[in-house]
Amino acid sequence: MKQPVIYRIRNVTNGKFYVGSTVNTQERFRTHRKKLRTGKHHCAHLQAAWNKYGEDCFKFEVVEVVVGQDLQAVEDEWLTKYVGKPECYNVGLRSGAPWRGVAKEKHPNFGRPRNDAERQAISQSLREFYAANPNNHPRAGKKHSDEARAKIRAAIQGKIASGEKHYRYGQTLSEEVRKKIGDAQRGVKKAPRKITEEGMAKIRAAAAAGRYSHMKGKKLSTEVREKMSRKVFVMPDGIMFPSLTQVLLYYGLKMPTLQRALKSGKPISKGRLTGYTFQYSDYGQVTEQDRALIAAKIVDTPNPAAYTESSGKIRIPDSPD
Helix, strand or coil: CCCCEEEEEEECCCCCEEEEEECCHHHHHHHHHHHHHCCCCCCHHHHHHHHHHCHHHEEEEEEEECCCCCHHHHHHHHHHHHCCCCCECCCCCCCCCCCCCCCHHHCCCCCCCCCHHHHHHHHHHHHHHHHHCHHHCCCCCCCCCHHHHHHHHHHHHHHCCCHHHCCCCCCCCCHHHHHHHHHHHCCCCCCCCCCCHHHHHHHHHHHHCCCCHHHCCCCCCHHHHHHHCCCEEEECCCEEECCHHHHHHHHCCCHHHHHHHHHHCCCCCCCCCCCCEEEECCCCCCCHHHHHHHHHHHHHCCCCCCCCCCCCCCCCCCCCC
């Protein structure tokens, strides 16, 4: 008859035992015997005892019938109670992960290099295990000591060092890697970003310490500025603008208005630009005709206001992008 039980494989010579659980004792006992007879049992301690004392010295027996409880949880209670004691052959503290928590020297794979397929399988199983219950993670509910946090901080700072000290200094990312990074970041919402008062205090302290001074006194080249800018296509004028700044200057808009139009993708419903649409464009080129129209309109614009963060207005650059 099949029923959930806790069983043990007991050495009648010295009373030591191996504990486990099953819903089919006949099948489970047959599997244990087959592995022990062929010397392939996962429990090295039990296998060594079997080889030393012989099959006749071991008795397979049911020690508890589990009713109305989770079988795996009951087995874990047995493991917690006996693992580590002289009379127990088991070494794992969890039935679902027999080798979790075991000293690395006792693991059967200790010192054996793993291939990529094995590493990926282990990584995937751990991700699923942690996703099923965050408390499964060995660091759940734990905090790093001040010493550990200092080591982590030092390690991170070493990785983000600039110049020749940077870990990627002199390397060029392949198109495949660049595509992977782009695919991973594309569509990820990065705004609006909320910064706490504590976070702002850290940022100000870092700025005062010169952490953000790597661009101080430097100017971006026209080529770099164009790479950083996003092109905007405007209808019905049919003009491709090289940057948001140029759109603001050309039409005398404020940034919030332009951002709303870009985000919605719908025509402006009121005001002097009723019916106009503004769309980001990663395709197409800014023609020389577009640049000439933009430059002429900006130059002819009377009394352009200077850009300030408080007013949201735009300063005309020394030379158009």
